[in-house]
Amino acid sequence: MNCLLCNARLPIRLTLADLVMLRPLPRLTLCNRCRANFARIDPAYACPGCGRPQKGTRLCAECVAWQQHCGWHLSHQALYTYNNAMKEYMHRYKFAGDYRLRLVFQAELQARVRELAADVVVPIPVTETTMAIRGFNQVLGLLGETSVAPVLRHRARDKLAQSHKTRKERLRTPQPFELVDPTMVRGKRVLLVDDIYTTGRTLYHAADLIKGAQCRELVSLSLAR
């Protein structure tokens, strides 16, 4: 096995316990040097609304603003900060289209999805144009074999991909999604999953629709914040 990002050979670390228990080995995806460039977020030191790392667990100013604007706020978690290493990773995975890189964080994201114990996992969809160019939905790639419900889809009118817009433009965007089938989420605990939480706008749009379909509970998760 080689590091998925820098291709350095990975040492096989066998502990005595691994040998005795004959348990399946955790698959390493990154070398220690690459791994060290990413910063995990501890939910005990993050905003409960958006998952941003901070001192305590008080709602951050941005989330207070969302609360005032919508009358509710998300409860979002993110695994990693969106630092330079994560930016570079996202660039290689999404924009360069190296689909193999989904494996870098797949196991960690799946583990958190299991922990969050939702009835329905809803991935944020990509537009048809993106799908045609990229050939994959980056969120589905990160989720791997997790079973998901295609509750959302992009509304027919195709727009610019999110990443090309400025922050202001993103905050103004009209609802880009529509519900495929509201009964899939009615009365359920729903987990919305996206790759990055930037302004929150995308997730708030998606959450708005799902709340409107009378889900029981809604939490959300992203790889980066």
Place this chain on the structure above:
Amino acid sequence: MELHGQRVHCLRCGQETDWRLAALPNGEYYCPRCINLGRVATLNKFYHVPEPNQFTVHQPVLTWSGQLSPLQEDAATTVDQGLAAHRHQLLWAVTGAGKTEMMFHGIAHALERGERLAVASPRVDVCLELYPRLVAAFQNTIMVLLHGRQELPYRYAQLTVCTTHQLLRFYHAFDNLIIDEVDSFPFAANDALLFASQQAVKTDGGCLYLTATPGPTLMRRVRRGELAVSYLPLRYHGHLLPRIRLQLAPGWRRGVQCGHLPTSLVARLRRSLTAGYRFLLFLPHVADLGTIEPLLRLALPDHNFTTVHAADPQRLTKVQAMRDGQYDFLVTTTIMERGVTFPEIDVFVLGADDPVFSSSALVQIAGRAGRSVSRPTGTVYFWIASQCRRVRSAVRQVDFMNRKGRALQK
């Protein structure tokens, strides 16, 4: 991209990938091996522009007026003839032989013939160092520099300087391809790059490999007669390479942990310093720098030195300070092996048998010594915990070149 059974074959880089790694969810395949040049997927097709090669040659082509030593002159003639005949050849020149200058006449003649050329190296730093020298030597020629860290738009040029990786962009494009430091990582181990270098050359084109330490792949091609080899065993000042001398220090790592350096090492360092020579001491790992630095400060209290490694933010200032004579010695890791030269130094390696040092890296490290006319010799000592193949091969390569060199000196 083509699917052959379980494997997907990439038409750009020539590499094969297990289809499970290459599959996209939309049923296409992409090539993860050469993705840093932009993704190639099953639907992409390649178009190759036929090479018009209509360069107008502006005289004078060669704007370099340096002098070659008689020995360099011989090698330069060999290079020139090889390029003219589009030969596939290997020039095995010792470190510090002045390889770049020896290519100039050959390149100039090729440019005058209206040929399209590329000078490539596996290492970005080598390309960055070569490009300005070539620009200065061929001021009237259109040139382009291509490497992965830069976003300059590509332009059609008569002389391309690029990393070997960028050669994947070219197909039967060059009349002659020169690959400098061909042995250095990652080219040596990467079949894709070797494939690319073949693809980049026209079917009747030539290829010149320059190296100080040919690896097994090149030597195999020499033995099979696919590559003509010529040697430049003497340095530009006409002297032999300093011999690598070995010292066994079986328990040095444990000793260092308990706070003492090998006595033979300390004695050797003292001897260099009292003789008035500065030195480089190489250690295998960055972590070793921290353990050994305090021990050296204790053992050599009156001397000024520092430690430096590749990721050291003050690396450049420290290297410059060493150049300026502010330090008596530098303690460093393998990363300074190429390009960095200090005059009149000795070179020592503690733990030369550590797997981080490839035999070619060891030859390069040893080659830091004896670079200047003012002191063309130098002392090179390797401390090893045990004998190993890489160290033996490095010693053998130096001895081999010295035997050839002695024959020339008569």
